[in-house]
Amino acid sequence: GESVGLHLPTLSVQEGDNSIINCAYSNSASDYFIWYKQESGKGPQFIIDIRSNMDKRQGQRVTVLLNKTVKHLSLQIAATQPGDSAVYFCAENGGGGSQGNLIFGKGTKLSVKP
């Protein structure tokens, strides 16, 4: 079936640098996308979301970019901090009458070096 996937399983950045985490999705019917952060031993934590009628959305230190042409989603974290170290998942709603269950990718592990 169609699913969301990740380009890179791990990403290591220096504290203070910007991080970019990428995600490819294949379900063209999806109209809502969301990024979650998951720390070890905890449930996923909402970071930011975006609807398909937008191509960019900004939050506090985070920006999500959506390119529907190539079905690509990215999460940019500015001035990455050690507390940003976690696994990041993108997810899509699957569109087409979905009642809201999310389809998750495999995740990217972000490691921040002090």
Next chain:
Amino acid sequence: DTGVSQDPRHKITKRGQNVTFRCDPISEHNRLYWYRQTLGQGPEFLTYFQNEAQLEKSRLLSDRFSAERPKGSFSTLEIQRTEQGDSAMYLCASSTRTSGSYEQYFGPGTRLTVT
């Protein structure tokens, strides 16, 4: 802490035993979801409730799995005759229908180990 609680946090059981997990969502949320997550993977959807009605079930949810939300508040997920392949983190999430948002708030999960 998102406000979604799950109990127990860890469960070790022997193959063939039944287990039951509980989820207490954020009180005003009418939607409740169960997901399963194995190591290194993203959460996989299992089932979804709106109030007390179970509206959607994944093909992942075999006949050994049953979920309930009798009063539209807390929910239970039962696994009968557990198998080693059931070992995973079971996550509960809740949400409330707002315009254009599917944001789900996740609990800390119940880690199941089947020996």
